[in-house]
Amino acid sequence: MLEEKQTVAAIYETLGISREVYAFGSEIEKTLQERFEEIDQTAEYNQLKVVQAMQECRVSEGCFNYVSGYGYNDQGRDTLEEVYAHTFHTEAALVRPQITCGTHALALTLSANLRPGDELLSPVGKPYDTLEEVIGIRPSKGSLAEYGVTYRQVDLLSDGTFDYPAIKAAINEKTKLVTIQRSKGYQTRPSFSVKQIGELIAFVKGIKPDVICMVDNCYGEFVERMEPSDVGADLMVGSLIKNPGGGLAPIGGYVVGKQEYIDQCAYRLTSPGLGKEVGASLGVMKDFYQGFFLAPTVVKGALKGAVFAANIYEKLGFSVVPNGSESRHDIIQAVTLGTPEGVIAFCQGIQAAAPVDSYVTPEPWAMPGYDSDVIMAAGAFVQGSSIELSADGPIKPPYAVYFQGGLTWEHAKFGILMSLQKMVDKGLVTL
């Protein structure tokens, strides 16, 4: 036993992790066994949910065939959409490689279900950065604003909860769709639990029953046993290079929900009249299925990494959201490092631990869609995949880094230890 431990510490040392950093991490890890057990149990539940859906939908080898051209009767694509609908307990689903990313899936869903003169409401404050241009909060070509869709926003209260009176006042005869972002994204507000989202939806529907409630579920899938679609969301949207792709999907997005709204999305994605009938799956189906099958386990590893990071950096005196002991509603961990140097060192550590491109040094740059320079660390098999171990930090106060992913807990752990090592090496923390 002792010898085994020494061996692991020795391998870490050859990889650049000092004995001191390793020992610090080991002490933290020892305190997390109960949390980790809970995470294991959620993964078990969700694994069974996915397998059951695959069995009910009679997934077969033929589903993995390469289909090109128009893609009429693409069995793999159609069956996968059934699997998503079964898993998330919705009437219908649209799961396609032609949906290029999460922002696209959200833009598609909004533009498909809103018409000129309609109003979009965010009752949870500012949406994810890239959505600002989709909506037209920041003027942008092709935005919803250009098509005559207006936007209203109700900010969260200072404690991160919903401002119910202001939400009630904001709902009017034009309000057609309410967008609820589950995950904090690049903010330091809390992420919402599925239960909280359910309460908000019930409140909104109590005021205006026919309003469409859409949840941006990015980073939230399989973190809890229930999903927003289990608590009244009419539409739920996400990216396949995050949780539900399980690290294997090379591209893609999904929308699940009520049939009539999914049909709108399909007609918008392809063409009026064609809808879901076209859109060949181009050989990605095996990865989509296998990734979805692995997703609960992959999310488990990412969650353990997030909990580990929270506890490490909290112990060192940094502000972390969520904190070390809070329950989790997404896989993102925010750590406020307080300086640009801290954000850069952290991200360079994550990069240095990657299986791919570990020898490159990330630097901040002006990324399309974001309003400040951003540093991104990702040595991923799939470019930009953030279910793989990755860290992003906008170079603006409060200089917070957003850490997420890890296809395995072991790799997430290594990445966090490496981030800590870089911080120690730069003199930004002392253990």
Ligand SMILES: *Cc1c(COP(=O)(O)O)cnc(C)c1O
């Ligand atoms: C990642 C993310 C998006 C956008 O997804 P991309 O795939 O990066 O375009 C939208 N909303 C939230 C909450 C996200 O985390």
